[in-house]
Amino acid sequence: MMYGGDGWMWNGGWGWGGWILMTLVMVAFWGLVITAVVLAVRYLAGGGSHHNRAGGGSAPADSRAENVLADRYARGEIDVDEYRQRLTLIRETR
Missing domain, CATH: 1.20.5 (Single alpha-helices involved in coiled-coils or other helix-helix interfaces)
Structure with missing residues (x-):
């Protein structure tokens, strides 16, 4: 017991x-x-x-596209005219 x-x-x-x-x-x-x-x-x-949560949420697709475009311009892959044309196109299709 x-x-x-x-x-x-x-x-x-x-x-x-x-x-x-x-x-x-x-x-x-x-x-x-x-x-x-x-x-x-x-x-x-x-x-x-759990990725893409900086700042409390994920970035919109157009913002990511602008970031990629800016990176390509910074690396010299595209010139300023092409950068501006593509940036305008991205912002118009929002």
């Missing part, structure tokens, strides 16, 4: 230290469970993608 007259749980057990340890372990366990649930909900609700 584990909980009988001389059972380890009540007489001669870990005493208060055991109860404190069990309490801390349970708090840590439930903290991990709650954290896992919150992360799972955020992952599923957000579609699972």
Whole structure:
């Protein structure tokens, strides 16, 4: 009998230290469970993608196109006239 007259749980057990340890372990366990649930909900609700979230949201497609165009111009792949023409085209099709 584990909980009988001389059972380890009540007489001669870990005493208060055991109860404190069990309490801390349970708090840590439930903290991990709650954290896992919150992360799972955020992952599923957000579609699972964590990139392109600088500034709280993803950049619109036209803004990304402008960035790519600016990078090409900065690398010298296109000249200023082509840059302006394409930038105008991108902004007109919004």
